[in-house]
Amino acid sequence: MSTTSNLGASRLAALRAELAAQNLAGFVVPLTDEHMSEYVGEYAQRLAWISGFGGSAGSAVVMHDKAAMFTDGRYTVQVRQQVPADLFAYEDVPQTSAAQWLGEIASAGQRIGYDPWLHTSAWAKQAAGQLTARSAELVAVQHNPIDAAWTDRPAPSLAPLEVHDDQFAGRAHADKRADVAKWLAEKGADAVVIAALDSIAWLLNIRGKDVSRTPVALAFVIAHKDGSVDLFTAPEKLTPAVRAHLGDAVRCQPRDGFAEALKAMTGQTVVVDPQSCVAAIFNALDAGGARIMEARDPTVLPRAVKNPTEIAGTTAAHVRDGAALTRFLAWFDSEAPKGGLDELGAAERLRQFRAETNSLEDLSFDTISAAGPNAALPHYRVSDETNLPITHDSIYLVDSGGQYRDGTTDVTRTLVIGTPTPEMQDRFTRVLKGHIALARAIFPAGTKGVQLDALARQHLWSVGLDYNHGTGHGVGSYLSVHEGPQRIAAAWSAQPGGDEPLQPGMILSNEPGYYKQGAYGIRIENLVLVERRSAEGAEREIMGFKELTLAPIDRRLVDVNLLTAEERDWWNDYHARVAAEIGPLLTDPAEQSWLEQACAPL
Template sequence: MSSYEDRLKALREELARRKLDGFVVPLTDEHMSEYVGGYAQRLAWLTGFQGSAGSAVVLPAEAAIFVDGRYTLQVREQVDGRHWSYQSVPQTSTAEWLEAHAPDGGRIGYDPWLHTRSWVSAAQKALASKGAELVAVDTNPVDAIWPDRPAPSTARLVVQPDELTGKSSAAKRADVADWLTAKKADSAVLSALDSIAWTFNVRGQDVDRTPVALAYAIVHADATADLYVAPDKIDDNVAKHLGNGVRLHPRAAFEPALKAMAGKTVAVDPERAVAAIFEALAGGGATLVETRDPVVLPKAIKNAVEIAGHKAAQARDGAALSRFLHWLSVEAPKGGLDELTASDKLQAFRAETGLLKDLSFDTISGAGPNGAVVHYRASEETNRRLEPGSLYLVDSGGQYQDGTTDVTRTVAVGEPIAEMRDRYTRVLKGHVAIARAVFPKGTRGGQLDILARQYLWAAGLDYAHGTGHGVGAYLSVHEGPQRIATFGGGDEPLQAGMILSNEPGYYKTGEYGIRIENLILTVECDIAGAEKDMLGFETLTFAPYERALIDVAMLDAGEIAWIDAYHARVREIVGPQLSGEAAGWLDRATAPLLESVTAPA
């Protein structure tokens, strides 16, 4: 089945065999993961879309693909508009589209292991207006027509030692047990892969770019737990680490275990647990307590050990990125560099640390107009050269056992035009405004978002993505619940210990993209005379900004002082890790803004 057109046709034939008039294909797995293993990449296989968020609906005579503002350009490049209509989220949703397009009295299929119960409820309500029915399938019809579908990973789990987690698995389970007692519940279901990895202090290799293992868990009020994972993924070392308080079962035993919890009161997260989990529990006679996964917030609030590990990873990663930026300053002006060569070189610098476990996501290496594609991924087909007079955007990160990094820098190749400098400086001003923010405890990320956008708004400009996302501790590079955004989240109160990204941007379609990203740690602020408990941010990422793109005349004295102080910290932290020409380049790249310096060689 060579073409995407053939695959769409085959799915329609399979749906007809099953007497279904449509089917919904989300980009997730049975754990509601953002990044998924190859076996769960159904949307990519069916449509060609390579983004990390989206869904599709297939009907007999039409089909639609749904993506948010990050993928507006990408989806049009990767998915054939002759066969798929492009739908924008949150302006519409799969449920709303089905209400308008599903055939009257039709039967629309869905996989209950790939959707939340709230989605099921919304879709059922939308279809009811058409006299149509939402039908749960026993097996996924995409899998039935996918001849070379990858098998789930068989990689073994590994122990994440207490000296890097700062808290033992037994202590974390005891905290969950106390929480359950307070909730008057017997057990809590953990289905999010990063929650399981964090709770049991294990990591895995089952999902690219995220060190987690395919598993489910049920933690009980006596602090014991049942872990459902393929037996051949557990070696003696991991079994010893888990101890007698954790009973091991095959992953396939999870659903029967849910159905056997009659008479138990079970806490389940409606945002992170799929509809099939609720159905199995309710069908088995359990009493459900719908509430947030009890480890989501503790996982987000990093302890002192996790923070120290993260800072060590950032210092190491900042040096690798600075070596790359120096290399780029030498090689890019010569011509001949392209996006793939550059991203490979950056990965090589990270690998030279000897401690890189993986990238934290596929590097976004965008030259010229490709930089305007927010979540662009270079390929042999799209690969562009870094041309004189253009901008190059590189958003990248590493997974190290002591921390997860995520950083974006935008570089001028040759001489930038005045508009590029204006836009970059507006983005930088917003970035600095977030970094310098001081706010009362209880403030939500959404309340801070305008700080990053104000200078773009003043010129009638904006960007179609959030300003900041949470980051895990050698876990997911996108971690909730905290965000800095006015849409798609951002209503979680920020707390000391939470790590977020600070990444405003600007994108001019067909020409260039700009983004500046550091990671920041939420910290308590001691302010003389303060009448409230206050919080602020400590910047964790250290690499130079692009001097050639900074219009110093647009900055005020406070912004100049902050950037100069930041660059001084870059020299202090990164400088000792560099030598030779790279060290000299760093000194020039981080010199005070009002100091006349020779352009970095």
Template sequence: MTPNARPAARLAALRAQLTTDNLDGFVIPLTDEHMSEYVGGYAQRLGWLTGFGGSAGTAVVLADRAAIFTDGRYTIQVREQVDGAHWDYADVPQTSPAAWLGQHAPDGGRIGYDAWLHTGTWVAAAAAALADRGATLVAVDANPVDVIWTDRPAPSPAPLTVQPDQFTGASSAEKRAAIADWLADHKADAVVLTALDSIAWALNVRGGDVDHTPVALSYAIVAADGTTDLFVAPDKIDDSVRQHLGNAVRLHDRTAFAAALGGYAGKRVAADPERTVAAITQALQAGGARTLQLRDPVVLAKAIKNPVEIGGHRAASARDGAALARFLRWVEIECIKGGQTELSAAARLLAFREETGVLKGTSFDTISATGPHGAIPHYHVTEESSAPIEPGQLYLIDSGGQYADGTTDVTRVMPIGAPTPEMRDRFTRVLKGHIAIATAVFPDGTMGGQIDAFARRPLWEAGLDFAHGTGHGIGAYLAVHEGPQRIAAPNYPGGAALEPLRAGMMLSNEPGYYKAGEYGIRIENLILIEPRTIPGADREMLGFETLTFCPIERTLIEPSLLTPQERAWVDDYHAKVLAVLTPEMTDEADRAWLAAKCAPLT
């Protein structure tokens, strides 16, 4: 069977299984039972069924039609990877699976869903949309995709590891005590933690169950006294982890979690409506618990980095920036010669990072994209898609590393040969937007959605834009995409960023421009929110400190488009790049190249 035939055969097999299960349709999200963004191989149902390789999407299958839902980041990618002969393409947020079902589900139909893969909020919205057609939403006992996926991978057996206090800045006991105080404030008896990074942060443990994100498949229930029930596969725990967790953390097999939810009769149990799947709240309520829809208390605590976490990130960023700078020099020298591909370049960057001796892994699939592939914001290179890097193209590299002291994420663009005037114009406009965010000063309490337009104005002035948010939060040796903070406007993927920005939060600053079929541009650094003292100010103000250091390609900058203040920012940034990265480099040729790249603009 050819690769293109597999999704069609799988779609037919799913429809046959739905008939067996007396269902008229089924919804397949790209997530797991923890509502994770990145999921283990065992949970890659959407990719297995459709061939889609992106990190966000949903499919709906009916007897006579099927649709796949993606946002603006994947407009091009989904059409390349998913066969339009079998699937309708639906754009989010213009529509949604629930709204589409409300239009296309058969009258009186039974639409199945896996309650371990959807939130209660989604279930209510979908059920309401179906009710208008007299159709019903049905929770399945067995996911029909799993039934037909005969070679589905098993969950990862990777062990838990201890994340030492030298990197966390606070002990697990201190974190659990803070959660207990939060429970007391809300008059709650317990809180269910389902987000894998929340559990890892609260217990100061890490894992290897999800590619790129050092977390373990587990659940935790924290009681009002701070004691915790941790549900995780027993073979993941060794004596060092058991000693680290101590007697206040009771260990249970992960398979015992569902039954344990029935033991809270008469108790007030908090569960995050955005991060808790419907099956959990349904089980709590069936057992007689009163569920409180409150945000996971770890989310904000984890987002506001303490001085130890910030210091760790600075160290990680310096070594990572040096590895990336060495790679960019390699690109400049080698790619113009020919013979290099997107895959070979990604492998070379990984080798530079591995030479640090402390790399734990990459923080996401490296976006190694040349020419037209650069116009796909979340492009994922494969053996089949890998393109040669050729003169006349722009090469975009978006990548990051996981280190015990920090998580990095950085994007740079390199011209292969001489760039065109248009490329320089677009790159400089993206740079101007990047600088506008980097230099922004705003009142404490400002939301990320309020400053998103700063990054877009230079593009808007030329009738241009980019179809993704401007910034996301980032974890401390955890998830590369971490909430609740973001920089995004309402009409872009994810919707408006309504979380107030607070000192200590870290974000990405990554405006871009994408010309379909030709090239893509993105400039990404990580930034830290910090207090700003302004003489005479009558409000507490905040600003950003740039944390990522790596040269921004000078030959792509058109200085005449920059204001004096913007030129000064570029020169000052490059002076800092030189100061931070030079001590990380031992090769004199690398140092000389770096000095040339960091010279003031002329």
């Protein structure tokens, strides 16, 4: 048994002992926190602790005699590399789920535990139904058994809150609170519970450092119809500057008082978002006699549709970030062919280039620095154990981004060291053609991301190829690099959002890819802004995408013979803009010369 299996086995044994103490036959372990976050603080990394899985989406079920991991197509390879097969079975989502699996293996009389602070009410109802059909029972635990078994579990962060100035936010939080109050009045409701951390940050123009790579703070909010807000967060996080910024209309209360405050809302009509509010919130409101109205968090759409200040900020951030990435690309082209460079070294050098802007607050996610076969893992995360050298005649994929006060970036470039094979060029060019098709799309108001997704896949589909991830996700404004509600994704995607109509001001990624397991991976990603377009004779409002990301795409991987005249025009126009906007920010003559060659017309 490997060291990883030994550690995993001891942790499973500790958890199973705690399950026995709580009279539970099994327990469901999601990868989220009390806010249904995608990225969570160290204290909430329960799935990683029990399984070793390092991806950003997944769950597990641990029974007394078996355990299973549930991941989607993005992590098919990664989960098998990180999670010991002798301890966990691998289950594929959406073909199955933790609830479905339990509905197939649970025995009569078994009590299966779940933490109501880590699951939605909809999930709990579905899982309870599956278990009831087996004469088993879903039990909401009072104390998470993982937390009891995880003896050295980190405490939640107490990092101070930070003010997000109006010069970056574009609107005062008083105006945002007034909009929420108006929305509540229109619904005939008294208050709304806001649990999503990025929604709270946006609403109150605050940021934090409680979650790695995402500038949010651990908190809950109850917003009232009079425009006032109750903010529940650790008192240690509230500096005098933050208290002054929030003002008297925002009442600050301890985070551990949130549940009792919900129980005290007797007789009030309270709006709750079933997507971001966990089952425990519904349970507490029910217990207190509140009337629950389910509706989407009222800050979600205004947060997604960026205002002019946010658009100007993210545009500036992308130019700054594009210059840093371009400097890295020039450096990489010089250094990689010499040998001696590896994934960790490349990622660190890219971070340094971003830091040299003197504006970087953090990375927007852990850099995906992937050489050769590791590039075939869409959400690969480099570590000392997986670190590969970057070798000659191979592909290197780097997906990275920065957090700046004025914007959040996310960009992927696929680079070749030496000579690409004809197959590499063919696959890269098909991905490029899909990227260009989506970038050039003109579409009527009301169009949804799911309707555009096939544009990016068509040239792969035509030869029997595809990729197992969405084509585009929303991006925040100095917030989460993955932001809803908008997405560009296939109808079969396990992730929601593809049916959200796109609106001017939304930011999305455009990132088709191709992955050959055990060999190489390709992805081309730019962030784009939805904007209105005009056309002579148009009878409907039409929209299109403006490129925000500015950095060269590796021309050595392009088979020009596969491109149409329109696609070559797009390439040339894009690279002319890169040269014009990024060139003046480069002071090193060698970097300037490299950029000129990289942006030369095809």
